[in-house]
Amino acid sequence: MISKRFRLFSIVLVLIMLLSACGAKPAATGTGNEKVDLTFWYWAESDAPGADAWMTETVEAYKKVQPNVTVNIVPQSTDTLISAFQSAVTAKSGPDIASQWATGPVLGFVWQDALVPVSDYVSQDEMKNWLNVDENKYNGKNWGAPMYLIGIGVMYNKDLFSKAGVTPPANGRWTWDEFTSACDKLKAAGITPFGIGDKNGYGGAWWFANVGIQGLNSTEDLRQAIIGNKPFTDEMYTGWYARMDDMVKKSYFNQDVMSLDLDQGVRQFWEGKAAMAFGTDGMIKQALTDVGEDKVGVMQTPKWGTGKLADAGNATQSISFLITKWSKHPQKAADFLKFMHTPDRLTSWYKHTGVIAADARFDRTLVTSPTLKQMMEWETTGPQVWLENFLPGQLDSDADLTAGQTIFAQSGSAADAAKLWQSVAETWRNQHPDELKNWQNWQQ
């Protein structure tokens, strides 16, 4: 009898041990010795050519520091950046680290409970070095890691200015009247004053972010119109379209603006066909190569508005790197993001891309061109707002991009552009009551 009980006990014990073994976590969990695979849906190359090569190098460098961690980079396409991650969020499965454009798109995913705050896994000591982190601040936490800063300046061709008798602004910025007067002179000299492309809508979006912002006192003003407390038809929001319309009518832009995408429009400047153009640091760097280091200058966007944001800078981290809620290794993911900000990686980033890193530890002496140094100065001094980041996707696509095209294509008036904003905002509010509530609750 005893032996029978003993046998039964032994069998149960063995079963329990087997079951425990099946359910147990690997012994090495949490010790730092476990093999970890991180998947990183990565986007940056379009903003900063050279970013993909830098990432390949960074992953290899990280392997030497953390041999047990493998980072698998999955490059993302611009067109599907939001939609691919949205699919992952719906399925609650996907990368450990994702890439999304700052503020609006990032918060859209925060509100879907798809992310964990980066600030929960990265110390304040580290994060205080990261620049522009407030772009993704919500509920007192930071939800995205920046890598670089992109700002937009107005490039000008010194030779073409000289030919038309135009003097560049002494303090780096014209008033609107000075700007239009310069455009008149350039046009009279047979030179296209401003080169731009808007077939893809981004030319208009850049005007909104650089010129449209100048009527506002804060991003809160914009939020009030988005949630329906103020009308977009108000002068402070859309009054600037009249100035843009005036510029189109006076042929201050290249005639084929609607046949060209934004970057193709900038090429007009590189080829010496236009006297001015908007340019990111990368575009300016290209202009310095193509047109000549001594022939290209930069200025800030001419000033027309009297809002407090009229003097704000426009630098943005553009893309933010996010840790997903379903990641089994959020701390490891955060550690890799921290590694991307080590001094060696920051220096390598600039060498690969020519775009400044969003980190106070970035060695500024690497930037040697006076023109690019000036850009860096503007991008890291004072408040920085890229206004397009503060729009819901539908408003950006159907109002911001579309209203700009309406003016550039002359298929409607400035008043039509303003009405379009109002109409699209109403449609968005009706179609997205859940998103609207989040925007209403968002204290900027």
Add this chain to the structure above:
Amino acid sequence: MRSFIRMKSSSGLWSRFSRTLEPYLYLVPASVLILLVFLYPIIWILQNSLWQNNADGTKGFGFTNYRLVFQDPVFFQVVANNGKLLFSVPIMTLLALFLAIVLFERVRGWMVYRGIVFMPYILAIPVVGTTFVYLLGLNGIFNTLLRGIGLSVLAQDWIGSAKWVIPSISVVIIYRELGFGVVLFLARLMSLDKEILEAAEIDGANWWQKHAYITLPQMSGVIEFFVVVELITMLSWVFAYVYTMTGGGPGFASTVMEFYIWKHAFAFRSPGIASALAVVLLLVTTILIVLQLRLRRRALDENL
């Protein structure tokens, strides 16, 4: 003996039953595949179109998405753009018919021409779209040619102006789809009884009379088929042209239903609205498909 009879009769019943059932069993794999591939997505979209996000994060069930679609002013512009594209169908049909008849009459080198006309149809739409973007730009090749021959006044911003963008896209669609029509019509022409045409020639019928009164009536079935297929194409198969050529712009001037559905589904995070739009599009195309089936049946009846 009785048991033998019962056994025999039951085996006869079984064999009759299995004979009846057997063909259906063969159809099962294909039916399951069709249900999975076609019916399941339709049911899923229908269901999705009825779910609406509420402000409190819950989901409501009803027709709200449809109401919101019909309240959206952009929706009507988008529908109008699809409507404008439909005008290219008769042009395409007439052109395809004309070319098919010309080739049918064995012009010298007709097989080469047939190959050339059909070639665009085998090109990927993004390739065609991107190429035409370069051709039709304000300073593109087409306008450069016009300016070169002193017709600067005709040079337009073909894809950058709201006025010309839909006609320009139509031309590109016609360019690509024409080959399909020509090959389809040519195949039908080759199956016609040539003796009737020869008899008409002997009777003194001219080119126009011959084709208007003899060829075309015999081709009505295939023409109707082509027209309906192209109508469906214009409603629900033009996304790639719009995406690669214009991105729906300028403004909403070239935004079509498929593109608008795609934006809502993937860029605006509104799958409910996208599904409601898709159901509306499905209804319209279903009407056309039913029309096509009825026309084909009528054509079949007439031939009988």
